[in-house]
Amino acid sequence: MFYWFLKWVALGPFLRVIFRPQVAGAENVPDEGPAILASNHLSYADWLFMPLTLPRRVTFVAKAEYFTTPGIKGWFQKQFFSGAGQVPIDRGGASAAEGALTAAKRILAEGGLFGIYPEGTRSHDGRLYRGKTGVARLALETGVPVIPVAVVGTDVVAPPGKTFGTFTRPVVRFGTPLDFSRYEGMSNDRYILRSVTDEIMYEIMRLSGQEYVDTYAAQAKKADAEAKKAERAEREQAGEQKKAS
Template sequence: MFYWVMKHVLVGPLLRLAYRPWVEGGKNVPRRGAAILAGNHLAVIDSFILPLILPRQVKFLGKSDYFTGRGLKGRITAWFMTGIGTIPIDRSGGAASEAAIRTGLRVLADGDLLGIYPEGTRSPDGRLYKAKTGVARMALESGVPVIPVVMVGTDEAQPVGRTLPKPMPLGARIGEPLDFSHLRHKATDHATLRRVADEIMEAILALSDQEYVDVYAATEKASTSSGRAPTPATRYLPTRRPPRRD
């Protein structure tokens, strides 16, 4: 009920007026049943725009920091995140990562849509980064389809450091579902998980205009903050080289 009120009465109408959200490929999202929406992550507003353009609720896994902020801004952020269906998770790694995967699997077991950002954090510079294997693990253990999603314009509306996104049209491109159900028996095989995670990122990259960087976004953030030059990017993943030119 809270989600419906947020989307259709309190927040949704204002966001639609300010950002005129659009979608390409919306028919690729099933009307019922579980699925993973795996998308790029350019800005905080990604998690607000995607639910606006889909008729079904999307439950996101979000860092617990969104729910623990102090002051008015912290309370508003927590209220927003709760309203759009974000589930707080601990991203410190180790046992916390396993708990996050189990949380996601419960969402899928309930037949819901689960929103995941395979990069694990926002892109520090608008480029697409290497996926963590958690999305592959959830896809293989659950057997549900993975639907690639690309958010468009959100990094321009809300660049890193900007709290309130500027009004402008924002949208998403949604690709055809990826089926990994034939690999369920390999849900604990690391090489298979790595290959599936890369295939998911290839599908996201094919929908976007981004460059690909073959390192984790968190690693890139740490490296550039220490003064190192940005990692060179490509337009393809290492697992799929461009065709040879004779």
């Protein structure tokens, strides 16, 4: 009940009036029954705008700290994330992936919509990165259709590393549901999992218009950070040599 209050009475109207998000292909999301919504991930604001365009609740997994922080602040934080369709998962543990999969299966078994970001983390440069195979495993083990989703413009509203950016109208595009029933019973085949994941990512790329990079986002972030660190070190060294001369 708190979710509907949050979405329609408190947060929803505010976001609609201010940002006027645009939606295309919402008819591809079933009115009832389970489905996996596999989306690109440009900003922390993605999980606000994508569910806002649908009449149904979309559930995501979120780090457990959002639900376990003590005190008044922790209580409000827990209510907010619970109401916004998030369920806790310990992402720091060795079984984080299994925990997320278990939570997703439960939500889908109850006939819900489960939202997932196959890239695993936000894109730091606006490009679309290689998907992790958890989304494929979930689809094959549950037999639930996967609906590719592209959220565009949220990285302008809330850029990586910033709380707020500049105004734009976010766009949410829902693609045609993907049926992977032909791979039933093959959820342990890593080649099949990779093939299914790549098919999903291709559809997301087609919807979003992003440049695709066949590298995991976390690896790309690390490489870019190391490159920037090396550049700073070179500039500092050059500055010191200039002073010495």
